Amino acid sequence: MTTFASPVDLEAYGEYKIPDTPGPLYRFTGRITADTAEQGRYHLYGGWFCPWSHRVAIVRSLAGLDGVVTMSFVGDERDARGWAFREQYGPDPVNGFTLLRQAYEASTPGFDGHVSVPALWDRVAGRILTNDSHAMGIDLATQFHHLATPLIATYPAALAEDIEQLDRWLGPAVTYGVGKAAGPGPARDTLLATFQQLDDRLAERRYLLGDQVTEADIRLWVRLVRYDAGPNAHRTINPGLAAYPNLWAYARDLYAIPAFRDTTDFNSFTAPDAQVPDWSEPAGRH
Ligand SMILES: N[C@@H](CCC(=O)N[C@@H](CS)C(=O)NCC(=O)O)C(=O)O
Incomplete structure (x- = not known):
């Protein structure tokens, strides 16, 4: 076979x-x-x-x-x-x-x-x-709560509408925007303005919707972890995620969680000559 x-x-x-x-x-x-x-x-x-x-x-x-x-x-x-x-x-x-x-x-x-x-x-x-x-x-x-106890319930009913509302903003601006941001057109300005808004928001709260990790953080984070390795590998969009201190610390804070860290394989998405920042530097957010 x-x-x-x-x-x-x-x-x-x-x-x-x-x-x-x-x-x-x-x-x-x-x-x-x-x-x-x-x-x-x-x-x-x-x-x-x-x-x-x-x-x-x-x-x-x-x-x-x-x-x-x-x-x-x-x-x-x-x-x-x-x-x-x-x-x-x-x-x-x-x-x-x-x-x-x-x-x-x-x-x-x-x-x-x-x-x-x-x-x-x-x-x-x-x-x-x-x-x-x-x-x-x-x-x-x-749907699996009868079989397993979640470490973190990432889609609580009470936050579902807030999660989808964030997606209507961050979906076009980051999820779909980041791949276009190195090229001509408005995607870069939109992306960087969004990073700034996120940086301000994360000065006040640990995660996007407060003190609990949700699906909204997960959807954003998979793009943040790839940013300086792929789309911004040659710093064609901006000098790096670290230009937004709260956003960068938030991203490292999530990376410290095993479910985030152990599902990440930098080799699979890092451009050969990319400068990847140090994701294991302590985030210091509590
Ligand atoms: N809308 C899909 C997108 C998935 C997607 O774009 N996957 C890529 C790899 S990251 C792929 O396999 N693309 C092949 C294709 O779409 O034909 C989802 O949310 O699951």
């Missing part, structure tokens, strides 16, 4: 392209409910490099689900075949697939959409339930 995909080969296969097909981009929209939240039922296919996967990996740990929902990682390079299982991070422990595409094809015969991570596989149904990290983050945080 073949366990791993052959090496990335752009000459033979060409570049991965996002298919130009009509309809929703991410077609798997299933949800986990308390009655389908079962021990060992779900498997998370993720990528270390991927900020969306990273969000869900952090939630999984904070929800106490490391032993309830299994997780594995695709390699961080691809050709037209899409994400694949390679020696770098190990095989597919659920289906023995060599290409993530096989999981999508097993779910929808003739699948021609995005082969994306994160993807949540349902072992009972034998198919992908969802490839929407937003739904995964919420469901892992809220």
Whole structure:
């Protein structure tokens, strides 16, 4: 049995392209409910490099689900075949697939959409339930309380509206804006103005919504931890995250939490000649 995909080969296969097909981009929209939240039922296919996967990996740990929902990682390079299982991070422990595409094809015969991570596989149904990290983050945080005690409840009902409201601001400004901020256009000014607003906000509170870590912090943090390693590796956007002392200390404060630190693989997202700041410097925030 073949366990791993052959090496990335752009000459033979060409570049991965996002298919130009009509309809929703991410077609798997299933949800986990308390009655389908079962021990060992779900498997998370993720990528270390991927900020969306990273969000869900952090939630999984904070929800106490490391032993309830299994997780594995695709390699961080691809050709037209899409994400694949390679020696770098190990095989597919659920289906023995060599290409993530096989999981999508097993779910929808003739699948021609995005082969994306994160993807949540349902072992009972034998198919992908969802490839929407937003739904995964919420469901892992809220539907498993009969099976596991969360270390931190990241999506409390009382804060759900505040979390989504922050997302309507930080989504365009940071999540989607950071990749455009090195280029021409207004994205850079918007990003840096947002960093300044966050820095002011974090002078007064430990986390975005007060004294408790929530999904809002997780969504922002996966972008902050990549900022000086990827989008701002050559300091083309600004001199670095450290230009915003409260924001930078907040980001290090989160990095000190094992669920954040242990799900972070700097090698998977750091540009070869990037100057990465010292994330382990004590944050001194209480
Ligand atoms: N909306 C998706 C985005 C996931 C996403 O963009 N994943 C990237 C890797 S970080 C990917 O696999 N892209 C391949 C594709 O979209 O075709 C989510 O929130 O889960």
